[in-house]
Amino acid sequence: MSNPGFRYSQRLDLRSGTVDMTHGSGGRAMAQLVEELFVRHFDNELLRQGNDQASFPVEQGRMVMSTDGHVISPLFFPGGDIGSLAVHGTLNDVAMSGAMPLYLSAGFILEEGFPLADLDRIVASMAEASRKAGVPVVTGDTKVVERGKGDGVFITTTGVGTVPMGVNISGDRAQPGDAILVSGSIGNHGVAIMSSRENLEFETTIESDSAALHQLVAEMVAAAPDAIHCLRDPTRGGLATTLNELARQSSVGMHLRESAIPMDEQVMAACELLGLDPLYVANEGKLICICTAESADALLEVMCSHPLGVQSAIIGEVVTDDQGLVQMKTRFGGSRVVDWLAGEPLPRIC
Amino acid sequence: MKYIDEFRSKELAHTLADAIAREVDTDREYRLMEFCGGHTHAIFRYGVQKLMPPNVKFIHGPGCPVCVLPIGRIDNAIELVQQHEVILCTYGDMMRVPGSGRNSLLKIKAGGGDVRMVWSTQDVLQIARDNPHRQVVFFAIGFETTTPPTVVAIEQAAAEGLKNFSVFCNHVLTPAAIRAILAPGQSDEPEPMAIDGFLGPSHVSAIIGTRPYEPLVEAYGKPVVIAGFEPLDVMQATRMLIRQLNENRVEVENEYTRVVTREGNRKAQALVDKVLELRPTFEWRGLGMVSRSALRIRPAWSEFDAEQRFPVPEITASDMRGCECPRILRGVKKPTDCKLFGAVCTPENPMGSCMVSSEGACAAYWSYGRFRSGSEESAA
Numbered sequence: 001m002s003n004p005g006f007r008y009s010q011r012l013d014l015r016s017g018t019v020d021m022t023h024g025s026g027g028r029a030m031a032q033l034v035e036e037l038f039v040r041h042f043d044n045e046l047l048r049q050g051n052d053q054a055s056f057p058v059e060q061g062r063m064v065m066s067t068d069g070h071v072i073s074p075l076f077f078p079g080g081d082i083g084s085l086a087v088h089g090t091l092n093d094v095a096m097s098g099a100m101p102l103y104l105s106a107g108f109i110l111e112e113g114f115p116l117a118d119l120d121r122i123v124a125s126m127a128e129a130s131r132k133a134g135v136p137v138v139t140g141d142t143k144v145v146e147r148g149k150g151d152g153v154f155i156t157t158t159g160v161g162t163v164p165m166g167v168n169i170s171g172d173r174a175q176p177g178d179a180i181l182v183s184g185s186i187g188n189h190g191v192a193i194m195s196s197r198e199n200l201e202f203e204t205t206i207e208s209d210s211a212a213l214h215q216l217v218a219e220m221v222a223a224a225p226d227a228i229h230c231l232r233d234p235t236r237g238g239l240a241t242t243l244n245e246l247a248r249q250s251s252v253g254m255h256l257r258e259s260a261i262p263m264d265e266q267v268m269a270a271c272e273l274l275g276l277d278p279l280y281v282a283n284e285g286k287l288i289c290i291c292t293a294e295s296a297d298a299l300l301e302v303m304c305s306h307p308l309g310v311q312s313a314i315i316g317e318v319v320t321d322d323q324g325l326v327q328m329k330t331r332f333g334g335s336r337v338v339d340w341l342a343g344e345p346l347p348r349i350c
Numbered sequence: 351m352k353y354i355d356e357f358r359s360k361e362l363a364h365t366l367a368d369a370i371a372r373e374v375d376t377d378r379e380y381r382l383m384e385f386c387g388g389h390t391h392a393i394f395r396y397g398v399q400k401l402m403p404p405n406v407k408f409i410h411g412p413g414c415p416v417c418v419l420p421i422g423r424i425d426n427a428i429e430l431v432q433q434h435e436v437i438l439c440t441y442g443d444m445m446r447v448p449g450s451g452r453n454s455l456l457k458i459k460a461g462g463g464d465v466r467m468v469w470s471t472q473d474v475l476q477i478a479r480d481n482p483h484r485q486v487v488f489f490a491i492g493f494e495t496t497t498p499p500t501v502v503a504i505e506q507a508a509a510e511g512l513k514n515f516s517v518f519c520n521h522v523l524t525p526a527a528i529r530a531i532l533a534p535g536q537s538d539e540p541e542p543m544a545i546d547g548f549l550g551p552s553h554v555s556a557i558i559g560t561r562p563y564e565p566l567v568e569a570y571g572k573p574v575v576i577a578g579f580e581p582l583d584v585m586q587a588t589r590m591l592i593r594q595l596n597e598n599r600v601e602v603e604n605e606y607t608r609v610v611t612r613e614g615n616r617k618a619q620a621l622v623d624k625v626l627e628l629r630p631t632f633e634w635r636g637l638g639m640v641s642r643s644a645l646r647i648r649p650a651w652s653e654f655d656a657e658q659r660f661p662v663p664e665i666t667a668s669d670m671r672g673c674e675c676p677r678i679l680r681g682v683k684k685p686t687d688c689k690l691f692g693a694v695c696t697p698e699n700p701m702g703s704c705m706v707s708s709e710g711a712c713a714a715y716w717s718y719g720r721f722r723s724g725s726e727e728s729a730a
Contacts, residue, residue, distance in 0.1 A: 269351055275442075277395070332581050333360040333367075334397020 012036040017116040024110065024144030037120060038140060041127035046103075046138040054138035056103060059162050066093035067158040075122065075152055077196045079189075079207030080284075083126035086155040088212045088284060089235070091133055095214035096231040096287065098169040098221050099161035104130060106140040106157050111150030122153065133212040135159070161214075166225050173229035174250035178318040179296035181289040183216065183303055184209070184311040186239050187267040190281035194274065202273075206266050211285030216306045220289065223302045227295035233287050240279040240338045242288055243326045253321025256328040256338065262311040280341050290318060357580030358396065366585045367401040373592055380406045381681055382591055384549040385528060387414030387707060388579040394714060396581035406588065409545060409681040410704075410711040412527055412636055415492040416444045417703040417710055420633040422665030423520055424449035427489050430518065431455075431463040434660050437481060439466045439474040440489035441496075447706050452699065455489075471503035478507070478515040487656045488517045495553040497521045497645065498618040501625045504647070504654045518656040519647050522632065524554045525562045526643030530634070531680055532570040544681040547591040549584065550576040552606050559614025563602045571600050578606040625651050633666065636675035636703040675702040678711050685715040692716065 012032055022029035039047055046054040070086040080088075087104065094101040106126070110119065130137050137157075163169075192208040213233065220228060230250070234242035239261070247254050263278055271278045285308060291299055296314055303309035316328075326338040374380065384390055390410045393399055399408060412418050428449055431438045438455070445456045445467060459465040464484075468474055471488060478486040490500040500517060507515045528548065550563060555576045563574045573594040577587030587605040594601060604610055625648060632644030647655040656662065673695070674688035685691050685704065695701035697713045704712035 265351065272351065272354065328397075330395070330397045331360060332358050332396040332398075333363045334400040334581075336394055336397040336400075 008032045008036075012116060014116050014120045019110045019112060019114040019116065019119065019144055021112055021144055021146070024142060030142065034142065037116070037123055038142070041120075041123045042106075042130065042137045042140075043127075044136040044138060046136065047140075052139070054103065054105070056138070061165055062099075062163040064094050064097045064099040064161045064163055065158065066090055067156060068093055069154065069156045071151065071154050072193070073151060074193075074196055075118065077208055078192045078204075080210040081122055081125050082153060082155055083122035083124070084129040085208075085210050085284060086157045087126050087129035087133065087135075087137075088210050090157040090159040091135060091212040091214050092233045092284075092287070094159040094161040095212075095217040096169070096233055097161075097163055098167040098217060098228065098231065099163040099214075100218055101133070101135045101159045101161035101214050104135055104137045104157055104159050106137050106155060108140070108142045109150055109154040109156075110142065110144045111152050112144055112147040114150075114152050119153065122155075126155075129212065133214065135212075135214075164221060164225070167221055167228075169221075169228055169231050171230050171232060171246050171249040174246055174252050174290045174318045175229065176252055176318055176320040177293055178229055178290045179293050179314050180243070180254060180256070180316045180318065181291065181296065181300060181303065181312060181314050182234075182239065182261065183213070183287045183289070183309040184285075185262040185264045185267065186234065186283055186286060187271065187278035187281035188264060189284040190238070190276075191267050191270045191278075193282070195270065202270070204266055204270060206264065206270065209283055209285035211308050213285065213287050213308060216303065216308045217287070219302055219306055220299055224291065224295045224299055227292045227299065228289060229292070230290040231287055234283050236282050237341045238278070238280040238282055239288070240277075240326070241341045243338065244324070244340045246288070246290065247321075247324040247326055250318075251322065251324060253319045253324060254316055254326045255319050256316035256326065258328050258331045260313050260315045262313050279338060293317070354580070357578070357582045359582065362582055363401060363585060366582065366589060370406070370585070370589050370592060371403050373589065373596065374403050374405060375596060376403075376405060378405065379546075380592055380595060381409055381544055381546045382406065382549060382588060383409040383411045383531075383545045383547075383681065384577075384584070385411040385413040385524065386549075386551045386554070386579075387417070387710075388552065389549055389577060389584055390414070390710075390714065392579055392581050392584050398581050398584055401585065402588070406592070410714055411548075412531070412634070412679050412703065413493070413524070413551060414703075414707045414710060415496065415522070416441075416447050417706040418522065418527070418634045418636065419444075419447060419491060419520055420635045420666075421448070421450050422633060424454070425665050426662050427455065427518060428453060428458050428463075430487055430656065430660060430662075431458055431465060434485065435464070436485040436487045436660075437464045437466060437477060438487050438489055439468045439477060441469075441491065442467050443707060444489065444491055448700055471499045475503055475506060475510075475512065475515065478512050479510075482514060484514060485659075486515050487660075488515070489520070490517050491520045493522055493524050493551070493554045494557045494622075497622050497626070498557065498615075501621050504625050504651055505621075507654055508651070516654050516656040516659045517647065518662070519626065519645060521626065521645045522634070523643050523645070524551055524558070525566060526640055527634065527637065528563075528566055528574075529570075530637045530640040530643065532566070532572065545572065546595055547573040547575070549587050549591065550574045550602075552576065552578045552583070552610070555604075555606065555610040555614065557615050557618050560602050560604050560610060560612050561614070567600055567602050573600050574602050576602070576604045576606050576610050578609065624648075634703075635706075636673075636679050638676065673702040675704050675712075678704050685712040688712070 188209040303312035626645040677683040704710040
């Protein structure tokens with residue numbers, strides 16, 4: 001993309017400049033934004049070619065593709081920002097098929113007036129997340145919308161990856177008798193976001209768990225290629241909603257043990273205070289694994305020995321139930337249905 | 351969590367469950383209404399029903415503060431946003447309660463109305479300070495627990511001279527609602543009452559004390575035990591109710607002694623009395639018109655009364671035709687007896703009060719019904 005004979009009269013003002021309509025108009029200002037901000041941060045060979053698409057060789061076997069739009073508020077939160085989240089979210093969606101993600105694309109919708117300094121910070125964080133994950137952003141797009149028609153910045157990322165031979169992981173493969181595992185404490189992301197929302201600032205050291213899980217998945221898949229039936233990251237709607245999705249897709253029921261579900265004390269306390277149920281609070285760096293009962297202990301060991309799965313636990317099992325109910329033995333000793341989230345998770349007033 | 355886990359102890363729960371199982375008379379049923387949504391929540395969240403003998407049944411009462419608000423008052427609030435372009439502030443779960451035509455504040459917000467969810471009345475005051483050229487209305491809802499913070503905000507606004515803040519007051523009173531359940535209005539034909547006793551409100555009672563329940567117990571002969579919101583509180587209070595029924599005692603007892611006294615919080619009561627007064631009558635979703643069951647702002651504070659500042663017409667949009675909420679609330683009908691249940695009335699599209707919150711009797715039944723016909727007994 002860089003042309004040695006081409007110079008801009010002034011460098012992009014990353015300190016106090018803002019996004020304006022010319023940054024999306026396809027002219028010189030846009031070229032400068034792409035070059036001095038996006039390419040500078042994401043720098044890689046495919047992007048440097050400056051084409052409207054990235055071209056790469058295709059491996060044998062199955063390819064996986066996934067896309068995710070990110071519209072989070074606030075843009076910066078404890079433990080991450082919209083940039084790192086946009087990378088992790090899509091990498092995880094690709095990885096939940098058992099695939100190793102290879103490439104990412106990123107589409108930015110910027111609102112007129114958005115500070116370039118913030119954009120620079122977001123893109124730097126995205127690039128850092130992508131480098132750390134070993135998955136480059138190889139193509140992208142930028143559009144600018146008028147002030148008031150966006151919320152600062154929206155980022156859509158798409159990822160592609162390949163699934164190793166012999167691996168067949170899908171949400172409809174859970175079978176009665178299977179074990180249900182989760183890779184760590186739940187609710188951290190949602191609580192971190194809430195703690196930094198404008199009208200709700202409360203003091204906590206909880207950070208978002210936002211992380212790319214594909215290396216963890218790769219180790220799990222390598223350890224038990226046939227035994228893993230389903231993988232899914234419990235993002236919006238939390239653990240409860242994701243398990244209900246899987247139960248419906250596979251036409252099975254589930255029995256959970258509340259006491260086995262890892263939860264941080266601070267997350268529990270924050271949820272207690274806010275009148276929320278941690279089972280319905282979002283995660284961005286956790287996965288649910290449904291696997292054969294025989295392989296559960298071995299997989300648990302693999303998960304626990306990975307830095308992103310230290311607190312992993314077996315939380316229940318899949319049962320026969322044509323109504324697809326997720327039930328839970330409560331810590332208190334009773335049992336209850338863990339239902340789908342109805343509408344938005346709103347705090348209760350009494 | 352220290353100071354909370356103690357009230358959720360599995361070991362104590364089993365000890366209590368065994369004690370209750372020993373004490374119940376297996377020849378009779380114990381139909382106990384927990385008035386508050388908070389209790390219903392605890393019963394469901396911790397699976398308390400499962401720890402009870404089969405002849406002890408919880409009937410979920412109307413004590414979910416957002417569920418009891420009638421359609422007309424929600425339509426009023428919607429009108430404030432749409433016609434008078436105010437910033438309307440309210441508590442979270444009020445957002446999805448349906449008004450007429452399946453409209454809700456959530457939908458109004460999506461359509462561009464300025465509706466804001468707040469966590470406290472202090473947030474509302476701040477919004478008013480930050481937007482001096484806009485009218486900011488607090489859509490005040492809830493039982494006696496949420497009333498004092500509303501009153502504090504009004505006093506603060508007066509002290510600061512905030513001219514753009516007002517309150518659309520919908521605070522309601524618990525004892526009046528209990529009376530309405532026990533003695534349906536004259537228009538209703540007399541109906542059998544299938545409730546043996548009440549688990550009384552916890553936070554509400556912290557404010558009003560236990561005294562206001564005494565005349566009710568005397569007049570209607572049903573015992574009341576004030577219970578805390580933790581699952582062990584619910585179980586202990588249930589045991590106390592069972593004992594009263596077994597011994598033919600009819601009293602107000604207090605399980606929640608660590609918080610509730612007979613007199614309640616006198617300072618809060620005085621504050622509320624200074625700014626608010628009784629309404630002659632007020633409509634409840636599910637119960638109809640109930641006399642002396644709600645509060646309004648006293649004339650001396652009318653400057654902060656949204657009903658004085660804006661034209662707020664009395665809308666008596668009746669509940670959905672065919673809705674059985676009133677009888678369900680009295681325990682004489684089951685949710686499945688209602689023609690609307692599960693057909694046009696579901697948790698995603700609630701019609702009557704009992705379906706609005708996840709704790710309403712119908713919403714609970716919606717899940718529980720599936721539960722019963724499923725594989726409940728094999729739960730791990």
